[in-house]
Amino acid sequence: MESLVEEELQLDGAQVTATLRYSGALQWHGTTKQGCLVVQDDVIGIKRGELSIILYTFCMSSKSTICGGFTRKRRRKDLRLSFANDASQQLWFESIQVFLDEAGRPRKLLVIVNPFGGQGAGKTIFVQIVEPMLQAARIAYAMKETLFQGHAKDLAKSFDLSQFDGIVCVSGDGVLVEILNGLLERVDWKHAIRKPLGIIPAGTGNGMAKSVLHHAGEFFDIASATFLIIRGQKHALDVATVVQGQVRFHSLLMLSWGLVADVDFESEKFRWMGAFRFDVQTLIRIVNLRRYNGGFSYLPAAGSEGTGGPYSSELEVNKLLHSGEADSERSWRKGYSGPLHSLPTAEWRSMEGAFVLVWLTNVPFTSEKVMPAPLAKFSDGFLDLIVLRDCSRWKLFCLLFKLQSGSHVKSKSIEYLKVKAFRLSPGGQYASDKPGGYVDLDGEILARGQGSFGDASNDPMVYGPTIEVSVQQGLATLFCPS
Ligand SMILES: Nc1ncnc2c1ncn2[C@@H]1O[C@H](COP(=O)(O)OP(=O)(O)OP(=O)(O)O)[C@@H](O)[C@H]1O
Structure with missing residues (x-):
């Protein structure tokens, strides 16, 4: 690769030959030092000094762990490049700055x-x-x-x-x-x-x-x-829109019903424990395992068509198809109302309960250590659906351990598929006259069954009638490499 600038200079006091290539790669070698970095990928910023420039770098390095493995992590290091004259300093400063400016960094x-x-x-x-x-x-x-x-x-x-x-x-x-x-x-x-x-x-x-x-x-x-x-760097991100009647929310992460939502909200009483509250409540919920009646229908992605049963309109109460026509009926005053595509009814599939867990996610991780959807992509235009109908307490315990690696999706007890749209009709607890559970949207209660923990009167949606979810491909943008 051709060099843009090449010169003998001092790097942190040591004599080196430094080369800045057209690709943005900066290399140096001398009798005591050698190394390289990529300006756009490894440099936070640059500062001009007297006959010198300081590069604020943040390069990846590997460190061995006590378990014999290693972690790859970036570390900050400031490099001082010192020059023999002003002209060299000017040339190096401007050349490096061009690479930073061309990278489309925010101002x-x-x-x-x-x-x-x-x-x-x-x-x-x-x-x-x-x-x-x-x-x-x-x-x-x-x-x-x-x-x-x-x-x-x-x-x-x-x-x-x-x-x-x-x-x-x-x-x-x-x-x-x-x-x-x-x-x-x-x-x-x-x-x-x-x-x-x-x-x-x-x-x-x-x-x-x-x-x-x-x-x-x-x-x-x-x-x-x-x-x-x-x-x-930027990456497109799908946005889900969740609607019940006149109420709508936009979502980036997940909707859950069953075990995950129960743990999320019922662990509130253990908030003083920090993140450990989720582990404690999960154990309580496994011992007192619940399954919920109800069902859902969905528009499957290619490859997921063979799942579930044929579309069942009986599942859906108060259904409001999220199409352009329905939208005008809703007469939103302003803002984004959701995807305007009409969704072909013939291709819909459905599943009926009882369920331990129904989990719909837009991204692979829902928290630092939980990866429910290892195949989720930011902008594929689909949501990943994870369904657990029933399994023994011991098996569930093992499955939850696998959530960290995402390997739970290989279990025969789990159904894992991609959907374009989804309609949930949540019901009460199976084989019990006890009330229903919760529907959780991005960590907030959307709806809760009568008699469950807390006051349902302030919830934005009602537990029971259909809740619709549709997704708009790549509507939002993230600071994230593609
Ligand atoms: N000053 C504030 N007082 C009360 N609530 C606030 C304040 N600022 C933000 N919030 C609310 O805190 C909630 C949670 O915020 P955030 O997502 O940053 O934290 P979190 O720790 O992940 O949440 P949680 O602990 O509730 O799971 C949001 O609903 C936000 O509206």
Whole structure:
């Protein structure tokens, strides 16, 4: 590969021959030092000094672990390149800067920090890790802390689009989903939704951050998540729209009914335990295993047509087909109302309960250590559906252990398929007069059966009547390499 610049210079005080190639690769070798990096992929930023430049690098390195394996993780290191004269310094600085400018990196970001997310460390994470990296990258930012529930949505609804190249949240998944809904409720939603979204994990549920870092082949930590945003590469992301009557939400992560939703909400009483609350509640739920009556129908992706049974309209109460025609009936005042494609009824399939778990996800991970949908893709236009009808308590216990690697989908007890659209009609507990469970959307209660934990009167949807989910391919954009 041809070199753009090649010169004898000093790197951290050692004499080396350094070469910057047209590809953006920077190599150096001398008697005591040698190494290489790729400017666009490994450099946070560059600063001019006196007859020198400082490269703020963040390169991948491998470190062995006590178990005999190794972890690949980026580490920060500042490299000082010193030159014999101003002309050389100028040439090197400008050549490296061109590669950074050409990478499409953001210039100004709106950063939304939830100070109460997860363990309440959002602000500290921003000040100690995110802010210094943005400054090193010379990216301007406006930081806003969320002051109340729903504040992130208000900010996304009202900010000046022309002022920012993207929105970053330092939070859990809840704030990211609020931002999505805020953008899609704007009159100018078509422009607003094109703003790339970045997520820096600072919550209890960090499924999107984990999915992005996993996709990019990066270690799951705050600095790596920040660097993906600085690098500015973009990837399209499907958006699901969930509708019941006049109520609608847009979703990026998941909808669940049965075991996962039960654990999510019934573990609230153990919130003081942190993330451990989910493990404790899961054990309680396995011992007192529930199955739910009800059913769902779905429009399968190619390859998933042989699953389930023929379409059953009896399953669906208060059905509202999410098509252009139905949309006009709903007369949404403004904002995005959901995908406008009409969905061919003949191809729909259905399954009827009882079910232990029905789980619909848009991305592979729903939290840092849970990968329900190993084949989920950000912008394939489909949602991944995971169904567990019944199995022994011991088998369920083993299956839950496999959720970390995604290998549960190989079990004969699990049905795993891709769907274009989905309609859920949740019912009460099987073989019992006990009430129904919960429907969970991105970590929030959408609907709960009468008599279940908490007050159903404030839930946005009603448990029982059909809840529709459809997906718009690649509507949103993530800061994430393709
Ligand atoms: N200042 C605030 N006061 C109260 N709630 C807030 C505040 N800021 C944000 N929230 C709410 O906190 C919720 C969770 O936020 P986030 O996703 O960042 O954290 P999380 O730790 O993953 O959530 P959780 O612990 O509830 O699972 C969101 O619904 C958001 O509206």
